Amino acid sequence: MSETDQTTQAQGIGAPVRRREDLRFITGQGQYTDDMNRADQLYAVFCRSPYARAEILSIDTAEAMAVEGAVGVFTGQQMVDDGVGDLPCGWLVKGKDGSDMKSSPHPPMAARYVNYVGEPYAVVVGTSLAAAKRAAESVVADFKELNAVVDVATAAHSEQIYDGIENNLAYEWALGDEDATRMAFAKAAHVTTIELVNNRLIPNAMEPRACLGCFDAASGEYTLYTTSQNPHLERLVLSAFVQIAPEHKLRVVAPDVGGGFGSKIFVYAEETAVIWAAGKLAQPIKWVAERGESFLADAHGRDHVTRAELAVDDTGRFTGLKVVTTANLGAYLSTFGSAVPTYLYGTLLAGQYKTPNIYVEVQGVYTNTCPVDAYRGAGRPEATYVLERIIEQAARELGKDPADLRRMNMIQPEDFPYATPVALTYDVGNYEASLDKALELIDYNSFESRQAAAAENNKRRGIGFACYIEACGLAPSKLATELGAGVGLYESGEIRINPTGSVSVFTGSHSHGQGHETTFAQVVASQLGIPYEDIEVIHGDTGRMDFGLGTYGSRSLAVGGSALVAAGNKIISKGKKIAAHMMQADEAQIDFKDGNFILQDSNQSVSIQEVAFAAYVPADYPEELEPGLSEKAFYDPKNFTFPAGTHIAEVEVDIDTGVTTLVKFVAVDDFGHIINPLVVDGQVHGGVAQGAGQAMMEHGIYDEYGQLQTGSLMDYCMPRADDLPDFDVDTTVTPCTHNPLGVKGCGEAGAIGSPAAIMNAVTHALGNKDISMPATPEKVWRAIRGE
Amino acid sequence: MEQVGEYRITATREEVWAALNDAEILGRCIAGCQEVNKVDDQHFDVKVKAKVGPVSAVFQAALELMDLQPPESYVIQGNVKGGAAGFAKGSASVALCEDGAATVLSYQVNANVGGKLAQVGSRLVDGAARKMADDFFAAFSQQLSPETESNSTPGVAEKNSEKDSSGKDSLSNGYEGSGQGKIWLVAFFVLGLALVLTL
Numbered sequence: 001m002s003e004t005d006q007t008t009q010a011q012g013i014g015a016p017v018r019r020r021e022d023l024r025f026i027t028g029q030g031q032y033t034d035d036m037n038r039a040d041q042l043y044a045v046f047c048r049s050p051y052a053r054a055e056i057l058s059i060d061t062a063e064a065m066a067v068e069g070a071v072g073v074f075t076g077q078q079m080v081d082d083g084v085g086d087l088p089c090g091w092l093v094k095g096k097d098g099s100d101m102k103s104s105p106h107p108p109m110a111a112r113y114v115n116y117v118g119e120p121y122a123v124v125v126g127t128s129l130a131a132a133k134r135a136a137e138s139v140v141a142d143f144k145e146l147n148a149v150v151d152v153a154t155a156a157h158s159e160q161i162y163d164g165i166e167n168n169l170a171y172e173w174a175l176g177d178e179d180a181t182r183m184a185f186a187k188a189a190h191v192t193t194i195e196l197v198n199n200r201l202i203p204n205a206m207e208p209r210a211c212l213g214c215f216d217a218a219s220g221e222y223t224l225y226t227t228s229q230n231p232h233l234e235r236l237v238l239s240a241f242v243q244i245a246p247e248h249k250l251r252v253v254a255p256d257v258g259g260g261f262g263s264k265i266f267v268y269a270e271e272t273a274v275i276w277a278a279g280k281l282a283q284p285i286k287w288v289a290e291r292g293e294s295f296l297a298d299a300h301g302r303d304h305v306t307r308a309e310l311a312v313d314d315t316g317r318f319t320g321l322k323v324v325t326t327a328n329l330g331a332y333l334s335t336f337g338s339a340v341p342t343y344l345y346g347t348l349l350a351g352q353y354k355t356p357n358i359y360v361e362v363q364g365v366y367t368n369t370c371p372v373d374a375y376r377g378a379g380r381p382e383a384t385y386v387l388e389r390i391i392e393q394a395a396r397e398l399g400k401d402p403a404d405l406r407r408m409n410m411i412q413p414e415d416f417p418y419a420t421p422v423a424l425t426y427d428v429g430n431y432e433a434s435l436d437k438a439l440e441l442i443d444y445n446s447f448e449s450r451q452a453a454a455a456e457n458n459k460r461r462g463i464g465f466a467c468y469i470e471a472c473g474l475a476p477s478k479l480a481t482e483l484g485a486g487v488g489l490y491e492s493g494e495i496r497i498n499p500t501g502s503v504s505v506f507t508g509s510h511s512h513g514q515g516h517e518t519t520f521a522q523v524v525a526s527q528l529g530i531p532y533e534d535i536e537v538i539h540g541d542t543g544r545m546d547f548g549l550g551t552y553g554s555r556s557l558a559v560g561g562s563a564l565v566a567a568g569n570k571i572i573s574k575g576k577k578i579a580a581h582m583m584q585a586d587e588a589q590i591d592f593k594d595g596n597f598i599l600q601d602s603n604q605s606v607s608i609q610e611v612a613f614a615a616y617v618p619a620d621y622p623e624e625l626e627p628g629l630s631e632k633a634f635y636d637p638k639n640f641t642f643p644a645g646t647h648i649a650e651v652e653v654d655i656d657t658g659v660t661t662l663v664k665f666v667a668v669d670d671f672g673h674i675i676n677p678l679v680v681d682g683q684v685h686g687g688v689a690q691g692a693g694q695a696m697m698e699h700g701i702y703d704e705y706g707q708l709q710t711g712s713l714m715d716y717c718m719p720r721a722d723d724l725p726d727f728d729v730d731t732t733v734t735p736c737t738h739n740p741l742g743v744k745g746c747g748e749a750g751a752i753g754s755p756a757a758i759m760n761a762v763t764h765a766l767g768n769k770d771i772s773m774p775a776t777p778e779k780v781w782r783a784i785r786g787e
Numbered sequence: 788m789e790q791v792g793e794y795r796i797t798a799t800r801e802e803v804w805a806a807l808n809d810a811e812i813l814g815r816c817i818a819g820c821q822e823v824n825k826v827d828d829q830h831f832d833v834k835v836k837a838k839v840g841p842v843s844a845v846f847q848a849a850l851e852l853m854d855l856q857p858p859e860s861y862v863i864q865g866n867v868k869g870g871a872a873g874f875a876k877g878s879a880s881v882a883l884c885e886d887g888a889a890t891v892l893s894y895q896v897n898a899n900v901g902g903k904l905a906q907v908g909s910r911l912v913d914g915a916a917r918k919m920a921d922d923f924f925a926a927f928s929q930q931l932s933p934e935t936e937s938n939s940t941p942g943v944a945e946k947n948s949e950k951d952s953s954g955k956d957s958l959s960n961g962y963e964g965s966g967q968g969k970i971w972l973v974a975f976f977v978l979g980l981a982l983v984l985t986l
Contacts, residue, residue: 050873050902117902137871138845292906705899711906 011533012526013741016678019515021256030256033210036225038284041212042071043129044274045136046287047122048296049114052148052368052706053161056112056121060140064124067138069131074277075122076109084108084276087267088241089333090233092484093342096174096361102165104366106332108242108272114143115161115331116370117708118296123273125285148368148706152328153305155365161331162366170329170338170364175346175422181359184320188311192394197772198382200303200328200700201693202716203375205512207258208289209298211271213278221249222279226271228254228540229264229510230550233487235542237267237335244275254540257512261690262374263298264512265552266335270297295711300700301375303328304341304382310390311357316400318355318409323386326363330371336552337373338364343483344379344471344553350420351387352431352467352644353409358421368706374552376690376751380470388466388756396768402760403439406467407432413734424471426642427737429670434732435467438646438668441728450650459652460767460784461663464760468753469644472745473558475637491555492546493563494632495524495571499616501609503528503535506632508548509560510540513686514747515679516556522675523561523741527568528608529595546632554745557675558641558736565740566633574629575611581622582606582614641736641744645669647688647753649761658781660762662692666728667753672736672744680746684729687750693719694751695758697774717774792917793893794924798931800883803890804858806931816926821845829853845870859883873902892924 061073086106093101110121126132149158156167211226231252239247278285311320327341346360395402410431418426454461477488494506521535579597580587598605615629650664697717701709710716735742762775824832833848850865860882867875877898884891
């Protein structure tokens with residue numbers, strides 16, 4: 001094997017290659033949206049509603065325009081008058097009675113009414129950021145305050161916010177067989193009931209949202225640099241729905257993006273107003289959110305209240321599950337806000353178990369709060385939280401070991417493909433394998449001795465489980481569009497072998513922390529036998545790659561990676577034709593291995609680089625073949641992928657102070673084949689940290705008037721390194737059966753399993769006294785004292 | 788937010804009352820006051836241009852005097868709008884009590900804040916509001932008893948009180964004075980403004 005081959009092997013699929021993008025990130029060389037600058041750019045500052053709900057009586061911009069350096073003030077009403085369309089919701093959910101969901105009107109900026117604190121109603125543009133700020137402070141808006149609806153639990157019985165949307169209900173959705181489930185409960189030997197709150201979370205990507213909108217009057221072309229997870233979707237929405245410009249006149253670039261976690265999937269008011277105003281003024285406009293604006297106006301996550309019941313027979317088998325959830329959608333339906341508490345939530349309630357009867361009802365309610373949409377896990381952490389909390393509770397009520405109760409109800413390897421009663425068909429898995437490995441890693445058998453040691457230090461130690469399943473790579477397009485999705489769910493990929501043999505790989509996926517530039521290069525290196533260093537991965541620019549759908553729902557590798565494999569197969573197929581011509585043989589006699597086209601039963605071969613050169617300098621070339629060696633492919637998955645695993649948490653609660661410390665955390669995940677274990681470990685670590693944040697610290701709180709009380713990093717508690725133990729992370733492998741890489745997706749699992757595991761541990765430590773997330777010292781302290 | 792406080796001013800209640808109704812004295816105690824417009828005896832509009840930290844804004848307050856009981860107590864209800872900075876609304880009950888040769892002024896404010904103000908967090912708002920109130924009453928006290936103030940002894944002694952306000956302000960009467968309501972106006976406004984400026 002040549003040196004090159006060894007290098008390829010060492011950096012191909014499965015190798016723990018360090019992320020190549022990190023060098024530029026940690027040396028300050030990353031090119032983020034705020035690093036994009038135009039010489040003549042202006043600066044935008046948004047005027048945001050101080051009221052949760054109010055009528056806009058008047059907006060006086062005269063004083064603002066008199067400020068030195070002020071260039072323009074644009075109101076929401078001006079955008080409406082100019083024909084700018086509403087921001088659409090991309091998933092039409094139908095109610096259980098078959099009716100369409102009710103969408104509240106959603107102009108990009110508020111026109112007649114403001115409906116949450118922080119909603120923009122005007123944008124001020126100035127020659128400098130300081131001038132724009134001064135001018136924005138001089139905009140005088142007169143509001144008539146209206147009663148705000150804030151609480152998710154009572155929203156359906158509160159004052160109606162929108163004309164035509166009774167009880168503030170966007171939809172009442174249901175899934176499963178209600179009658180069969182009712183029968184199961186009638187016959188149950190034991191019923192466990194639990195009431196849960198899934199706390200509202202506020203995403204805090206390290207890089208705040210930002211955009212730079214440009215308009216070239218000569219060509220009539222718009223270019224929008226923006227912090228997006230899916231620039232093509234941004235372009236599609238801004239073009240087709242908002243009507244900024246036709247798609248071929250609008251280029252959207254999402255350069256380096258510093259974290260998204262879902263919050264940068266959506267099309268927001270700010271970039272819409274900025275690109276529109278850039279056209280009006282024919283001058284580039286830059287906007288960068290301040291952290292306080294991120295708190296107010298980045299779509300929030302979670303915010304459910306749920307009542308769940310689990311029916312168990314006399315042997316401990318689950319016979320029925322009924323879940324009733326009220327989900328807060330916020331003031332408007334954000335881009336995918338309708339789908340998160342329905343199709344991404346109810347469908348996951350079977351978990352890893354063979355529960356035969358499941359029925360779930362979800363009320364999606366409007367409130368005068370920031371819109372709620374996908375946040376790392378998006379519906380699946382909420383489903384896992386319900387299921388894994390109620391199972392742990394059932395085990396305690398029945399006096400059974402929580403691991404044993406789960407084990408006896410698990411879907412077994414021979415049961416796959418397994419159709420759940422809530423619409424999904426799992427392709428493959430081995431749930432007990434993950435559970436067993438996790439029990440071993442946590443040293444379950446000696447938990448009691450650790451518990452006793454903690455007691456000697458005046459601490460209560462608890463252990464909690466979560467055996468989660470999730471669904472990644474939302475698919476297939478046909479099914480999803482039947483269920484109301486407004487977009488397809490495929491991905492595009494293109495592989496260009498350049499004449500000198502280096503490779504440019506284009507993907508419609510977007511990397512904002514996932515490490516695609518490394519892992520996708522590993523995939524192509526392995527498939528085509530080309531050195532890893534010769535492969536560049538390019539993403540995030542509608543001007544450079546084919547249509548794509550970006551990155552969310554842990555889809556990039558399973559869908560985008562599969563598209564690259566499909567493109568690579570086309571490269572190999574064409575390469576065989578060229579190689580056959582070069583070696584004067586028949587195409588059927590050519591094999592491809594490790595970067596070489598080999599003539600069977602001979603010692604002849606040509607490298608893929610030689611083939612590429614021949615393709616671009618076709619001096620002696622098959623007549624029927626086009627020159628060039630560049631192929632693209634679209635890949636539409638046949639099914640979701642179903643990563644699953646077991647997370648076990650151990651906590652210690654300080655009896656005197658109520659401080660809960662996460663002392664041990666084991667995550668054993670089945671992500672199918674792994675391209676880069678370092679990257680996967682990093683994704684799991686980050687996800688678990690976010691889940692620990694939800695379980696122990698984070699809570700987005702509005703007061704009764706709809707004022708955000710947790711609007712800064714001083715008031716909204718995020719986990720830090722010293723809040724977390726060294727996680728014990730491991731994997732099991734059952735390859736996905738329906739994509740060419742056998743991969744499943746790892747981006748969200750950490751945040752999906754960990755909240756339930758940690759809260760099960762906390763309630764275990766508290767002697768099964770229930771508290772709601774986050775388990776703050778105050779709540780825990782009160783629980784210890786029986787309050 | 789709720790806030791209560793007391794200030795001991797080294798002057799008789801009558802002197803304090805008179806000073807509180809002296810627009811010139813009050814004017815010297817509030818920085819940045821652009822205008823005070825009396826709509827009628829019980830309604831005032833106040834406008835202050837102020838800058839704190841990175842935020843500058845015109846704060847407009849609409850104030851209503853209620854439950855007037857001179858020279859003992861008032862309630863002020865008000866609305867302070869700070870544009871981009873947010874808003875405050877609520878009421879302040881203020882009472883004057885004789886304490887030997889001195890006067891103890893006590894206040895209780897109940898206010899709701901909105902916009903950026905609420906976002907910043909009430910613990911910051913509380914501290915800043917108290918600081919603003921302290922500064923005002925320090926200045927006010929100095930106006931009343933400059934000798935004391937110019938010496939090393941501060942003219943204002945402040946102590947925080949945990950207790951709720953007394954029922955004093957529940958009485959109303961036929962108070963007809965014009966400028967006399969201004970102290971309450973000022974007290975509320977200062978506190979409201981303090982909230983708004985906490986940014």
